[in-house]
Amino acid sequence: MKNAPKTKMMDMTCVVCPIGCHLKVTVDENGNFLSVTGNRCPRGEAYAKEEITDPKRVLPTSVKVIGGELPLTSVRTEKAIPKRLIFSAMKVIKSIQVNAPVKRGQIILENILDTGVNVIATRTVKKQNGK
Amino acid sequence: MKKLKYDVVVLGGGAAGMGAINGALSQNVSVLLIEREASTGGVLNQCIHNGFGVHVFKQELSGPEYHEMYMEKLSRFDAMYETTVLNVDVKSNTLNTISISGVYEIKYGSLVLATGARERPFEALRIPGYRPAGVFTAGLAQHFVNLENRLPGHKAVIVGSGDIGLIMARRLTLEGVEVEGVYEIMPYQGGLTRNIVQCLDDFNIPLHLSTSIVEVHGKDRLEGVTVAKFENGHPVRKTERFVKCDTLVASVGLIPENDLVNETIELSDGSGANVDDLMRTNIYNVFAAGNNVCIHDLVDFAAVEGEIAGKNAAHVAKGKELPERMGILKKGEGVGLLSTKYTIAAEPFKLFVRVKKPMGTTILRLNDQKIKTVLAAKPSEMIEVKMDPSRYNMKGNLILSAMEVDKI
Ligand SMILES: Cc1cc2nc3c(=O)[nH]c(=O)nc-3n(C[C@H](O)[C@H](O)[C@H](O)COP(=O)(O)OP(=O)(O)OC[C@H]3O[C@@H](n4cnc5c(N)ncnc54)[C@H](O)[C@@H]3O)c2cc1C
Ligand code: SF4
Numbered sequence A: 001m002k003n004a005p006k007t008k009m010m011d012m013t014c015v016v017c018p019i020g021c022h023l024k025v026t027v028d029e030n031g032n033f034l035s036v037t038g039n040r041c042p043r044g045e046a047y048a049k050e051e052i053t054d055p056k057r058v059l060p061t062s063v064k065v066i067g068g069e070l071p072l073t074s075v076r077t078e079k080a081i082p083k084r085l086i087f088s089a090m091k092v093i094k095s096i097q098v099n100a101p102v103k104r105g106q107i108i109l110e111n112i113l114d115t116g117v118n119v120i121a122t123r124t125v126k127k128q129n130g131k
Numbered sequence B: 001m002k003k004l005k006y007d008v009v010v011l012g013g014g015a016a017g018m019g020a021i022n023g024a025l026s027q028n029v030s031v032l033l034i035e036r037e038a039s040t041g042g043v044l045n046q047c048i049h050n051g052f053g054v055h056v057f058k059q060e061l062s063g064p065e066y067h068e069m070y071m072e073k074l075s076r077f078d079a080m081y082e083t084t085v086l087n088v089d090v091k092s093n094t095l096n097t098i099s100i101s102g103v104y105e106i107k108y109g110s111l112v113l114a115t116g117a118r119e120r121p122f123e124a125l126r127i128p129g130y131r132p133a134g135v136f137t138a139g140l141a142q143h144f145v146n147l148e149n150r151l152p153g154h155k156a157v158i159v160g161s162g163d164i165g166l167i168m169a170r171r172l173t174l175e176g177v178e179v180e181g182v183y184e185i186m187p188y189q190g191g192l193t194r195n196i197v198q199c200l201d202d203f204n205i206p207l208h209l210s211t212s213i214v215e216v217h218g219k220d221r222l223e224g225v226t227v228a229k230f231e232n233g234h235p236v237r238k239t240e241r242f243v244k245c246d247t248l249v250a251s252v253g254l255i256p257e258n259d260l261v262n263e264t265i266e267l268s269d270g271s272g273a274n275v276d277d278l279m280r281t282n283i284y285n286v287f288a289a290g291n292n293v294c295i296h297d298l299v300d301f302a303a304v305e306g307e308i309a310g311k312n313a314a315h316v317a318k319g320k321e322l323p324e325r326m327g328i329l330k331k332g333e334g335v336g337l338l339s340t341k342y343t344i345a346a347e348p349f350k351l352f353v354r355v356k357k358p359m360g361t362t363i364l365r366l367n368d369q370k371i372k373t374v375l376a377a378k379p380s381e382m383i384e385v386k387m388d389p390s391r392y393n394m395k396g397n398l399i400l401s402a403m404e405v406d407k408i
Helices: A043-054 A085-096 B015-025 B040-048 B063-073 B138-147 B161-172 B194-204 B299-317
Strands: A008-014 A023-029 A034-036 A062-065 A072-077 A097-099 A107-109 A120-122 B002-011 B030-034 B048-052 B078-080 B086-089 B094-099 B100-115 B117-119 B136-137 B153-161 B178-181 B212-217 B223-231 B241-244 B245-249 B254-256 B287-288 B326-330 B334-339 B351-353 B359-366 B369-374 B383-387 B396-406
Touching: A008 A043, A023 A043, A023 B254, A034 A043, A034 B245, A043 B326, A062 A085, A062 B030, A072 B030, A085 A107, A085 B161, A107 B241, B002 B015, B015 B040, B015 B100, B015 B299, B030 B299, B040 B063, B040 B136, B040 B138, B048 B063, B063 B359, B100 B299, B117 B138, B136 B138, B138 B161, B138 B245, B153 B161, B161 B178, B161 B194, B161 B245, B178 B212, B287 B299, B287 B351, B299 B351, B326 B334, B334 B396, B351 B396, B359 B383
Parallel strands: A062 A097, B002 B030, B002 B100, B030 B078, B100 B287, B136 B245, B153 B178, B153 B245, B326 B396
Antiparallel strands: A008 A023, A023 A034, A062 A072, A072 A120, A107 A120, B086 B094, B094 B100, B117 B254, B212 B223, B223 B241, B334 B351, B351 B383, B359 B369, B359 B396
């Protein structure tokens, strides 16, 4: 058929609840959400839509600490950032260091890759030998 | 030898131990924590990923945040860090410790065991070949990467699809290590679906089910592994494949840590401490909570168990007599693990159940009483059951079974 729309099927597992339904998602040629099957409840459809349009993840990693009791502080993005930016974000985060002391919740990097999301420390690291 | 005396002594300062301190302090008793490491937190310290505290703090925190936020809830307590317990004598209610500051004999009113779990080593799999450098348990690899700023290697294979292995697959990938794949001998995953999706699928890391390692190559440093398909626990001939790698990460299970008390405390077949709904062991003033009772998916449950244990330990230390056990819980058909083995059958409590194999719609029964229906049951996801003596008969022998009534 000449004018048949070019749709694409994608497999996906819903992680909203422990059932983990296997979803088959249909998208159009531009990757826009068309329909989903396999979900046992409406939450599965909402999940599939978000995963198709702009999947987001919280990125947890660590940052080197200078002069601290520990060599690293753990960090994470305060909110989820687009999944496609994860590796670029890792590159940026790897290039930075912080000086001890580090306080939990302290902003390590503001507005990473213009996402509007800050990277915060998730571990307190005191200065070596004392406060 | 120096002597000390406390109402409640807590052994191990992970999530369950912190919970126990919290529970005991709420009853105004003296509390001593004894911890092998230099600080509290246990495995939380190295679990920098998010997903902790969904119940207690109503947020998805990282492990270190959960640890620090929980510690901030606690008032003052005494603690001995970097201290090893040499032995526990439940007859004289004493234990002996050794540390840099010397040898102590500590007398307790009650004791809370919160020693967590240790990893099953790769050696336990009995795979032929040398044991060259480059073979790690997942937790050890996690310790290296997240606490010591070291990478285990450049190209990794992960054996076992438990949560720590899945989390490490993502962590290593983010740090630039190539993760070739995850190999799982069972026909189903070991870890949570959420971790399969966010740690493997997100990074296109393949999960090979019914597949495992049959040989390790390399003498000084790991050079590769041979993997093969498995059927009914045996490798299938002619399915072998060589995979080049310099790092092998084993995530093949956790074992409840009860070595100090395995001659005095009644343990289950999975080596967890057998407790009742008051978190009391077979000894009236010894309580247990956390991964040394049963391996928990969620930190909140370990902490809550600790709180119950600590509170009851404090009651006993103050001379209160706790109610007797009235019911004995036993695993029935389809059930692989029960968190609680006895009940006083007086108050509602939460029982955690693991099924033996993945099932569709499943009905849980207590003897012939229907107590819960779930749409899907998986060994990797604990099922929480509210046990309520005002609704069910909870006295005598109680067999808990799980029966599939409909496929997924
Ligand atoms: C890799 C991994 C990922 C996880 N991910 C999540 C998640 O995303 N969300 C979530 O909610 N939960 C998660 N969990 C589960 C949760 O973190 C654990 O179940 C919980 O933290 C266990 O606490 P615990 O106190 O029982 O044990 P532990 O944290 O192991 O604490 C035991 C403590 O006892 C000490 N100890 C042991 N033996 C002795 C001794 N003889 N003398 C003195 N001290 C001793 C140890 O040093 C340690 O500090 C995860 C667990 C792991 C391992
Ligand atoms: S679709 Fe609904 S039932 Fe299925 S996994 Fe998602 S939330 Fe659970």
